[in-house]
Amino acid sequence: MKLTGYEQAAVGLAEARELRLAVEEFNAEYCAVLDNGEVEQWPEFFTDAAIYRVTSKENADMGMPVGLIYIDGKKMLRDRAVAIARTQMFAPRYNLHLVTNTRVLQQTAPGEFTAQANFILLQTLVEGPTTLHLAGRYYDRFVRSGHGLLLQERQVVYDTTMIATDLVYPV
Amino acid sequence: MKLTGYEQAAVGLAEARELRLAVEEFNAEYCAVLDNGEVEQWPEFFTDAAIYRVTSKENADMGMPVGLIYIDGKKMLRDRAVAIARTQMFAPRYNLHLVTNTRVLQQTAPGEFTAQANFILLQTLVEGPTTLHLAGRYYDRFVRSGHGLLLQERQVVYDTTMIATDLVYPV
Amino acid sequence: MKLTGYEQAAVGLAEARELRLAVEEFNAEYCAVLDNGEVEQWPEFFTDAAIYRVTSKENADMGMPVGLIYIDGKKMLRDRAVAIARTQMFAPRYNLHLVTNTRVLQQTAPGEFTAQANFILLQTLVEGPTTLHLAGRYYDRFVRSGHGLLLQERQVVYDTTMIATDLVYPV
Numbered sequence: 001m002k003l004t005g006y007e008q009a010a011v012g013l014a015e016a017r018e019l020r021l022a023v024e025e026f027n028a029e030y031c032a033v034l035d036n037g038e039v040e041q042w043p044e045f046f047t048d049a050a051i052y053r054v055t056s057k058e059n060a061d062m063g064m065p066v067g068l069i070y071i072d073g074k075k076m077l078r079d080r081a082v083a084i085a086r087t088q089m090f091a092p093r094y095n096l097h098l099v100t101n102t103r104v105l106q107q108t109a110p111g112e113f114t115a116q117a118n119f120i121l122l123q124t125l126v127e128g129p130t131t132l133h134l135a136g137r138y139y140d141r142f143v144r145s146g147h148g149l150l151l152q153e154r155q156v157v158y159d160t161t162m163i164a165t166d167l168v169y170p171v
Numbered sequence: 172m173k174l175t176g177y178e179q180a181a182v183g184l185a186e187a188r189e190l191r192l193a194v195e196e197f198n199a200e201y202c203a204v205l206d207n208g209e210v211e212q213w214p215e216f217f218t219d220a221a222i223y224r225v226t227s228k229e230n231a232d233m234g235m236p237v238g239l240i241y242i243d244g245k246k247m248l249r250d251r252a253v254a255i256a257r258t259q260m261f262a263p264r265y266n267l268h269l270v271t272n273t274r275v276l277q278q279t280a281p282g283e284f285t286a287q288a289n290f291i292l293l294q295t296l297v298e299g300p301t302t303l304h305l306a307g308r309y310y311d312r313f314v315r316s317g318h319g320l321l322l323q324e325r326q327v328v329y330d331t332t333m334i335a336t337d338l339v340y341p342v
Numbered sequence: 343m344k345l346t347g348y349e350q351a352a353v354g355l356a357e358a359r360e361l362r363l364a365v366e367e368f369n370a371e372y373c374a375v376l377d378n379g380e381v382e383q384w385p386e387f388f389t390d391a392a393i394y395r396v397t398s399k400e401n402a403d404m405g406m407p408v409g410l411i412y413i414d415g416k417k418m419l420r421d422r423a424v425a426i427a428r429t430q431m432f433a434p435r436y437n438l439h440l441v442t443n444t445r446v447l448q449q450t451a452p453g454e455f456t457a458q459a460n461f462i463l464l465q466t467l468v469e470g471p472t473t474l475h476l477a478g479r480y481y482d483r484f485v486r487s488g489h490g491l492l493l494q495e496r497q498v499v500y501d502t503t504m505i506a507t508d509l510v511y512p513v
Contacts, residue, residue: 004378005380006374006375006379006380006383008371009367009370009371016367017363017367020367021363025180025187025188025191025274027272028180028273028274029179029180031272031289032177032180032272032274032287035289035308037177038176038177041177057436057466094228094330096289096306096307096308096330097272098269098271098272098289098291098440098442099272100269100271100440100441100442101369101370101373101374101439101441102370103367103371103374116374118373118377118438118439118440120440120464122303122306124228124306124330124331129331130303130306130330132303132472132474135438135464135466136438137377137438159436159438159464159466159472160471160472192363196351196358196359196362196445198443199351199443199444200350200351200445202443202460203348203351203443203445203458204348206460206479207346207347207348208348209347209348212348265399265501267460267477267478267479267501268443268460269443269462270442271442293462293474293477293501295399295477295501300502301474301477301501301502303474
């Protein structure tokens, strides 16, 4: 999946709008789960063999394959989710995602396509102000399943170069 | 209306997408009225018996029924709108809403349904910088009328725990 | 094109939703080109006789016709794009647009209509934090062409009253 430069969206893809609306609804659910602290439901948005990666735009631009977080497979996602669910109890904060500019790019296989969306993640510490915690773009590969869309791959590429060391919670 | 925890969207609801798009258009109009300072038009987005409440996420999580602002009925909304229209003349500022992540949740009665959306409200004081004034979520109950959607209930739950004392303008 | 006060959206326009979704897709492509630094592709979103203007809300409210930037015609857009492409090499930064609250307002001629959308533009300097660079609204006039929508006019009206002097990059 191409993480740098402009890739034209598949305007010719007849179903592009339908898929775009479906991706928007997927992301609204995905973010609602995270923003409500239901991190143990988070792996259910992915396929069994899914890849989840969080990396800086600087790393992505240089083509560096590894980033801040790299998870391979739903089992690892579940392990991580359980670990985070335990950790978060000690550091209460509110998350709020805003996802916009959703684009469907290319059909990559039957029932599989790539998409992008811009996001900001706001964080509010209890008794503290709301801050822009992370801003960036989702680079996604979706597959259609009997239960709607699932992520085959989500690469979270963030613009922010200096990042709080506590980025453990999923984006 | 449930203000805490994750509530799954009604993916089974056949018309969910249609309603989601209608809610997005409703919120775009609602915010355009507020961002253009036409606060006296604001009550027209509500039913006669509507409830409008603004509260912190902390309060909502603790189940506290009252918040910063609680308005019961269109008459009270109109009284408040008139009062604000007079006040605002003395404190010129620009408002800008960004609303995303719209979700239609459940049909609660014939022609009535619940929905949520994330928002940020930016404020710019004349001669000052643009700041993130409020971030949070709309928890809404809509009814369909002959003139499109109307709010039966809007609960504005904001994440920000420390808030400027001047939150008088509708969100 | 009216840049001040609330203008009601054309709820009667049968195709308003279709156009709104098309405008969202247009803006997603437009912003992706800019956010990926492909500024030389930027003029291709405009008609030959297009107007592109960037001005403050304060100026727009006072009815001042000229703003910070005023470009008349695709040839001038292309000249500017080439100039920027050369300049930007010396000041690397990441741009990220979030566009929401898209509204289709009025059909102004056959195949031509007005629309608005709210945006924020985040900027990240290399080795620096992500900041809210610009917040405001697009006031647009679109025409339908054989290749989809094109901008006949884009007026970028920003709320921020104090602005960095380096606003050369397109918004």
